[in-house]
Amino acid sequence: MKMLAMVRFTLFEAVRRGTLLFYFAFGTIIIAVFAIWLRKSPEDPSMIMLFGATVPGNINGLSSADFFLVMLFRQSTFWIIILGTFGAAGLMTSFLEKGIVELYLSKPFARWELFASRALGASAGVAANLMYCIVGLWLVFGLKLGVWHFGFLAAGLLVSYAFVCYFSIVSFVAIWSRNAILSIVFGLFFSFISIGLESREKGLYRLWDNTIYHRFLDGFYYLTPQLDGMLSNASRLIGQIPFSQEPAAFNPAPYFYSLGTAALFYCLSVYYFSSRDF
């Protein structure tokens, strides 16, 4: 009950600060653009057109619509996560401001409850916006093009899941530094690193041919949420990524590993938050 009040307040804060509204407007514009300019090709109804140009199809067995969705998904989810971080990080530091945090801490709940409800509220805001865009696009494809792609909906849920895992790092830095900018910078840095780590055999390993260095990269990979692994696997629920060396099959492992590492970082945050003086 009290936790719920805090979760709702966190969302309310995002609305009042304008961030949630900004994202909502942004998502609406994107959905509207596709709703207006996406159509079936008049010559071949199995092909789709955007802005009057035909989207390629029949690549690696992908239909034109699937090709469009998987490319869109693969290209945009990373940036959606980044954009979400910009909105959510501030919510993890605003409640720690001097003069406000004392009030929250004097209320009858434990510190972990306070932290959890803030993190939950911040993540819920991002997830709600993301799912709004996903469901909106899904409806455009279903209603306008007759393509009801449930894999796309499921992939959207997995991106929300990936955000919650990845956000453990941002929250940890936010709680530790009480500085939203620093937590965003660190989050950005980490998200780029995670791309490098995902394909470390082909890139980072080659920088230095040293076993200790390679095992260090492995350790880093398994100890942090595997953001890029989760995002690329989510896209495989829509279809195989065309023109790519990546494996075609969906691999659930990154989701399990990341759940563990995210839990670790959330626990570290709670531990640090609980032991500190305000």
Added chain:
Amino acid sequence: MAIVETYQLSKTYKSGYFKKTSVTALVDASIEVRAGEIFGLLGPNGAGKTTFVKILLSIVRSTNGSAQLLGKPVGDVQSRAHCGYLPENHRYPAFLTALETLLFFGKLNGLQKKGAKDKARQLLEFVGLKEWSDRKIQKFSKGMLQRLGLAQALLNDPEVLFLDEPTDGVDPIGRKEMRDLFLRLKNDGVSIFLNSHLLSEVEMISDRVAILNKGALLKVGTLDEVRGGTTVHRIQIAGLLSPEQIKTIGLESQFLQSDETTTTISVKTDAELNRTIDLLRSWGIMIKSVAQQKSSLEDSFIKLVTNGNPV
């Protein structure tokens, strides 16, 4: 029953990651606050008053000693449910209105929506902010924020109220109004723990006080105990006294020459007062006034803080 009970409570703040610095904010403070009283914790800035209250509400963890709040060790979530807190320099999310603030904090206190609304309106009236209910906090003056803070602290009908510099930034009339509110709350059975560096304020409403300096308790007791309970008589006369006359009146008395034309003589006992007046009259000196003066809390505070040893 003791509302607050601490035993040798100590706090040393440690900060810095590489170069560790430590600040001792509280040393062996043992205090008992009784149900129904207004207890004033006095001390100059940096004495450790805020630290003391924050430990009770487990916003800060003590490094040594023990503390109990409403009969339970500090840190107990449930005992916090019966406390109200007005922090020093508190702020509220600026995008809220006064009413929204109270509704939100009411919910954090576990109030239901309907109950919270009634309670919030009633409290806004109590602290004199009724007309401001729907205004954004951004527009509030410091004094109004203090009133709102007080309303917030009262949302859960607390048994004990912790007020940290509550009249800070409030104008004299507002201060008087706030003091009256505190006394009304006391009449309703609320115990009040008041932190302040404004002695006269505390003196006007507290039942018992403690004096804290550099983290150490110098004195705890009723107002009279801390003041020392001494009274002096001050006789103001026209003109100056000669050295012989001063000698005759006696060394026990103090002589203060305010300017060329008046002198004030302080005497301690009634007998001395009468003897001195007789002498002055016999010399034909004009007595301008005679007044009785209690030593103020400020006198003993300054004496304690400048040269006092801990109790």
